[in-house]
Amino acid sequence: MMTHRYLGVVILAVFATPGANADIKVECAKDSILITWRISAELVPHAARLFLGTCMPSGLTVLPTGEGNAVFNYKLADCKFKRLMKGKSLHFQNELTYRPQARSKPAAFVHPIECVYKRPDGWIPPFLNPGSGISVGRGSLVFHMALLNDELTSIAKTNIVPLGSFMPIWAAVEQKSHQPLLLLMEECVATTSPELQPSSQVHPIITNKGCLLDSRKGNSKFLPRYQSSAITLFLQAFQLGFGQEVYIHCKLVAWDPDIFDESKKTCHYKKESER
Incomplete structure (x- = not known):
């Protein structure tokens, strides 16, 4: 059987701030991601300005020291993850950001996030x-x-x-x-x-x-x-x-x-x- 047809045819600027703490733990699951971001006591009241892509923290725990753990627990289909195919691997990429100002302004802190998986057959x-x-x-x-x-x-x-x-x-x-x-x-x-x-x-x-x-x-x-x-x-x-x-x-x-x-x-x- 044969058939045929003729057809025609960022560079990221990272601005560290006194309140932004880069103590970040990332766990990649089969189709989801769990991120725990340890933040300073000064940043805890502003946790709503932390983002994973377009997602705000799914949870926040305040520690006895006054520091906090901002948790991001989301599916890889959420938060506008970028999905890239590189050879035999699938890469899901995003950014953790601290945005003290409106989204139209540059983020004050940027941290890249990536999960890499073996590309499924087919x-x-x-x-x-x-x-x-x-x-x-x-x-x-x-x-x-x-x-x-x-x-x-x-x-x-x-x-x-x-x-x-x-x-x-x-x-x-x-x-x-x-x-x-x-x-x-x-x-x-x-x-x-x-x-x-x-x-x-x-x-x-x-x-x-x-x-x-x-x-x-x-x-x-x-x-x-x-x-x-x-x-x-x-x-x-x-x-x-x-x-x-x-x-x-x-x-x-x-x-x-x-x-x-x-x-x-x-x-x-x-x-x-x-x-």
């Missing part, structure tokens, strides 16, 4: 759910293609890419109740027109059923997969035309992995320095 970042990017269906399959931001955490907010920098181009096919599928970028070209035409100026990117030509001289490459039905091309920006928009056209192939052969591949040329 986990897909939420932003890659159906509805992101460009979708086209053929039969019962739906394909997606989109430009990601530099951190690979969401769809890019701009399509302006400086020459020489990298464009993470993500593509996927929805499996749903379908048999397991392997997604391949069989062909990709760059043009100065939104539609492929005989008169279009064309720059080949992927040819020979999956070989990345731009990896020969540049640093373009395919990133490791997180599942077979998705792929990310890390493409180094190049110049095509002068002052014109550039469009990436790709032929995506959804293939049965059980009948995989040499004609179905994803490859880039390895540099000497990578060996």
